[in-house]
Amino acid sequence: MGIQRMTTDSKYSRSTILEALRVINEFVVSIDQLDRIAYDHGKEAWEREVVRFLFSHEIDKKMAKVRQFLSEPxxxxxxxxxxxxxxxxxxxxxxxxxxxxxxxxxxxxxxxxxxxxxx
Known part of the structure; x- marks a missing residue:
């Protein structure tokens, strides 16, 4: 059998798109704001705070959820x-x-x- 492909465009609800954008914005805006730590406190403090942020905000779990519903079609x-x-x-x-x-x-x-x- 040949390779199966998505055959139709997918349409997500406004609430689903907003949920995805919230997760993406939480990550992008926070990483941007975290850059200030590098300037004020050095690279090691920045690295520690990035790791703390990623785990305390459960970014991996949130991104996995976004990936799951974007993958459905x-x-x-x-x-x-x-x-x-x-x-x-x-x-x-x-x-x-x-x-x-x-x-x-x-x-x-x-x-x-x-x-x-x-x-």
């Missing part, structure tokens, strides 16, 4: 490449990798991330 059927529609479309997203951390610890530059397909 897409086919989850696996194609011949053993990927569903979204995996295929998002294969080039430059995700963080553990190798980036290791390189940062060693002071070396990692190769550019090629996306989800090389995970």
């Amino acid at each position: 897409f086919s989850t059927e696996l194609g011949p490449d053993d990927m569903d529609e979204l995996e295929r479309e998002l294969a080039d997203v430059p995700y963080w990798t553990y190798a980036e951390f290791e390189h940062a610890q060693q002071g070396t530059a990692p190769e550019a991330s090629k996306g989800a397909s090389d995970l």
Whole structure:
């Protein structure tokens, strides 16, 4: 069987769109405001506060919920490449990798991330 694709445009309710925008704004505006810490208190204080913010505001859970309802219209059927529609479309997203951390610890530059397909 061929690759299944989303066949119709999806229409979200105003409340659903507002919910997604609230989460996105909470993240974007907060990260922007957190930049002031770097100038006033240094990089280490900024890094600690970013981590505290992400976990105390449960940004990961909120973003996962947004991703879940934005993903609903897409086919989850696996194609011949053993990927569903979204995996295929998002294969080039430059995700963080553990190798980036290791390189940062060693002071070396990692190769550019090629996306989800090389995970």
